[in-house]
Amino acid sequence: MPHTEDPAAPRVAVVGATGAVGTTLLQxxxxxxxxxxxxxxxxSARSAGSTITADGAERRVHDLATFDFGEVDLAFFSAGTSVSExxxxxxxxxGALVxxxxxxxxxxxxxxLVVPQVNADQLAERPASGVIANPNCSTIPLVRLLRPVHRRWGLARVVASTYQAASGRGLSGMAELRDTSRDSLDRPDRMPEGERFSPALAFNVVPSIDRLLDSGFTLEEQKMTQESRKILGLPHLDVTATCVRVPVLNCHSExxxxxxxxxVDRRELVRLLAGEPEVAVHGRDEPGRFxxxxxxxxxxxxxxGRIRVTPQNPRAFWLWLVADNLRIGAALNAVQIAERLPAYGWRLRAEGGRPLAGVGR
Ligand SMILES: NC(=O)c1ccc[n+]([C@@H]2O[C@H](COP(=O)([O-])OP(=O)(O)OC[C@H]3O[C@@H](n4cnc5c(N)ncnc54)[C@H](OP(=O)(O)O)[C@@H]3O)[C@@H](O)[C@H]2O)c1
Known part of the structure; x- marks a missing residue:
């Protein structure tokens, strides 16, 4: 049972507790x-007053607009960018750490911007902002594989194509994929209307996630470039992506x-990746498995899986990865950050509060 009377344990708030990431955090x-x-x-006010069973107890959901963070040491936020801003x-x-x-x-x-398996050293001091950021859901599994490769052979260039699940748009995205899939089977002559995904995602693939930027890249693609560079500490790394939404309920692929x-030697690469914490390599000796x-x-x-060195360029290789975006790409990474904080001797709460000057957009 996670609840304890230990005074060293934090008082926790989960903002966005009714959502896909929030409910995964509670699990x-x-x-x-x-x-x-x-x-x-x-x-939000929409679900305030409703109850959720977590840790064996029924708990009431509070309205963020009236919630008092004065009694909280550690707050997990997953309710959207504008809500966090x-x-x-x-x-x-x-005074809470976020x-x-x-x-x-x-x-x-x-x-x-922390992936504990990659740059936990960033947790050595309480950040000036009072915030630790969890990276984008496609960036987290990617950098967990790139880091050991960079240490061994040095990264020159990375090109990723993502195949991102509907759950990346939360519970309503998953519901819309289910509904539009049923509609499409019932009426194959008609293109269903999508709100979360446009055009509709059912029996479709959509190469556009988040808003389009002046550069011609989408914000999701820009996040993968900028965040990978920041986490790996390689500000000039040539890393680029095409991000595609696919009609899968959960788990992103790349x-x-x-x-x-x-x-690069394939055998050594397989051994290296298989030796990373919480990584499973499929087909170590059979490159076709995935x-x-x-x-x-x-x-x-x-x-x-599908780890293969390109014959025409032995410095380059392909791989295929699959990672649960709600867990590895969001909630699990956040919990793993929180789990490491005591090891770094942190007092979570900033006494008297701490201004968040100059942070945000
Ligand atoms: N899904 C993923 O794979 C993933 C991965 C990484 C990061 N994220 C990020 O995590 C956040 C949440 O994603 P999600 O997938 O969990 O979405 P979701 O299923 O749509 O859940 C959204 C949550 O935010 C709450 N919320 C929305 N507007 C609010 C407001 N004005 N005030 C207070 N609470 C509000 C909702 O509460 P109500 O029930 O009251 O509406 C709900 O609890 C997003 O910023 C997303 O980009 C998601």
Whole structure:
């Protein structure tokens, strides 16, 4: 049972507790026995007053607009970027440390962007902003594989194509994929209308995620470039992506081409990746084997397959990865950040609060 009277354990709030990431966080607290002294669930006025069962107890959902962060040490935010822009400063000024799952603070210079398996050293000091940012869901599994490759052979160039699931748009995205798939089967002559995905995602693939930028890239694609560079500490890394939404309910996949500074040996590469924490390599000796969103059932692992060195360029290789975007790409990464904080001797709460000057967009 995660609840404890231990005064060293944090008082926790989950903002966005009714959503896809928030409910996954609550499951993970129980699965991983993440200890807290108290747990408050927070969402919008729409679901305020409703109840959620978490950690064996029925808990009331609070309205963010009236919630008091004064009694909270650690707040997880996953309620959208604009919500974080407005309410994370309120939480940090009340003294809480925030782990933010949105895009609001990721590229802020005073905010560490952390994947614990890659750059936990960024947690050595309490950040000036009072915020630790959780990266984008496609970036997290990618950098977990790139980091050991860079250490061994040096990264020269990375090209990723993503195949992103409907759950990346939350519970309503998953519901829309189910509904439009049924409509399409019932009336194959008619293109269903989509709100979360346009055009509709059922029996379709859509190469556009998040808004289009003047550069011609989408914001999702820009996030993968900027965040990978920041996490790996390689500000000039040549890394680029095409991000595609596919009609899969959950789990993102990526086809990744990596060029290194030196020739790569496949056997050594397989051994290297298989030796990484929480990574499963499929087909170590049979390069044709691969994971898929429906068969990669161990949801807390990054699954890798189809590892192949390109014959015409032995410094380059391809791989295929599958990772649960709600867990590895969001909630699990956030919990793993929180789990590491005591090891770094942190006091979570900033006494008297701490202003969040100059942070955000
Ligand atoms: N889904 C993913 O794979 C993933 C991965 C990484 C990061 N993220 C980020 O995590 C965030 C949440 O994503 P999700 O997939 O969990 O979405 P979701 O299923 O749509 O859930 C959204 C949550 O935010 C709450 N919320 C919305 N507007 C609010 C407001 N004005 N005030 C307070 N609470 C509000 C909702 O509460 P109500 O029930 O009251 O509406 C709900 O709890 C997004 O910023 C997303 O970009 C998602």
């Amino acid at each position: 993970l607290f129980t699965e991983r026995d993440f200890r807290y002294r108290s747990l408050e669930l927070v969402a 407005q309410w994370v400063p309120v939480a940090t000024q009340a 782990i933010d799952n949105t895009n609001a603070y990721r590229m802020d210079p005073g905010t560490p 086809a990744v081409w990596v060029e290194c500074a030196e020739p 994971p898929t969103p429906r068969t990669a059932t161990e949801a807390d692992l990054v699954h890798v």
